Amino acid sequence: MRPDLDVIAGFVPPGARVLDLGCGDGSLLEHLIREQGCDGHGVEISGERFLACVARGVPVLQGDIDLGLPEFGDRSFDVVVLSQTLQATRRPVFVLREMMRVGRLGIVSFPNFGHWRLRAGLALRGRMPRSATLPDNWHETPNIHLCTTRDFEDLARDEGLRVVRRVPLDGDGTSSRADRWPNLLATGALYLVERPA
């Protein structure tokens, strides 16, 4: 399993009801179902990855989270995961709202566009920065709504969400020691957010 998924799994309580948005091949959900006794459900837009979920026995809906989550009721999940997906949505605010409608706790991870290497790339080369985590050329990248950790925290605040926990991530997805200046030093970040009652 990807190291960032390991980090996420560590925040999911055993037996929790989990929705994974953009669940990919279902490896996180499979782990949560098998190892942590969770009730897992995924949403995935790609047909190939949908079939990979099916082959793993992970319940999954093929669908586009940009259209919302009308199949799921309010607060019907303990945890909703949006891992490395927010930046690829067309309507990130709507997706975040839907996520916090159907779930109590949100786990959001994304590449941090404030990382010094990306800043330096733009400043020195004058071109859209690329990196190991953001390898695509600007016109073909699926990551159309990139943000920095500071941007995300602003959005969370504007949306009335409380940040329960922030975990800076390294390029390989493991948790980073860049606690101090995450917006400058962390390649990515993971947030636990909730809507205060």
Next chain:
Amino acid sequence: MSATAPLTSAEASVGLVETKRVVLFTEADPLVLESGERLGPVEVAYETYGTLNAARTNAFFICHALTGDAHAAGHHGDPSRPGWWDNLIGPGKPIDTDRLFVICANLLGGCQGTTGPSSPDPATGRPYGLRFPMFSIGDIVTVHRALVGHLGVRRLLGAIGGSVGGMQVLQWALDHPDDLHSGIMVCATARLSAQNIAFSAVAREAILRDPDFAGGDYHDTGRRPDAGLALARMMAHITYLSDESMRRKFDRRIQDGVAPRRTFGIDFEVESYLHHQGESFLRRFDADTYLYLSRVMDYWDPFGDPAVAAEALRRVTTRFLVLSFDTDWRFPTAHSLDLVRNLAAHRVPVTFREIASPWGHDSFLLEVPEYHRTVRAFLRRMEDEAVGGARAAPAPGDRPAPDGRAA
């Protein structure tokens, strides 16, 4: 066809099969319907393909749709005339008869071997006609279960059905929560819409208003309500196709020639096609069965009472696959998503996919590649769980009894 030709889906056949019959309920030991009425004898026509394994864990049930029958796969002597779901069922096919023991039965109230309105009423010796008791999807499932038990199977690896076949799968899982490890519902619904019922109503009117209908007692008059039944079929058939599939198949082409005759007879190809559909339907179908089954569908509403549905769904152990087709306007994707919503709300594991296909509701009978891939992948996994012991995503009925908290 040469012996060295590559194996196509048409050739990977279960081969020669026969429809068997068994009496599952008798006059002395009748079927008790949901209504409380009793029906006996009940004979069932069925076919099986593949071999039941020693542990009896690989049995899989096919629930047919409104006008289907027990002959789902293989052939009865003429390989060019295979069963109605032969593209899906067979050696190496998505429903793989090398691995699964597949059962398909004509449903209760049918007219292709299973007891229905055209069967003799033991009280009179004459066909029941409209004296056949009204039954339900649940009653159809009761008879399927009796057959499964007769074949020595206690828990099925799963069941699949398209359209009203999917309704049977859902009702089965709700009424008998330990019976099905998996359930596949293709272009099905949890309830007919007003539009669906409206089409049913007109189809029934066509039959009921046929002078030869004779109040349903046409069986011994030597005349049958053929005009009404053919008309019902023609109209229903339009709802099984899509605008695009009709455009592709017929467009505005003129039958037998270049110039339209400009009369009221059959002129366009699509008219000829519908006429043929209506006429050929008469050879294999019974008007009374059509009335009953369409009514059974209209009344079916398993989630109508939320409290009853919640109680049933709390005990379900079935893993569901729900599939729809983007051009189906008979039971559009919204119907399948309604099913998904109801299941997911009660923590029932459900997988859903809308498949792109130009062929409308009929797509479930056709070899649409992504559809077949999905069924294949799902069934392989369900087989791993039910036969091979792979750990399955938890279903509500697998969990310990609730501790009294509201769900």
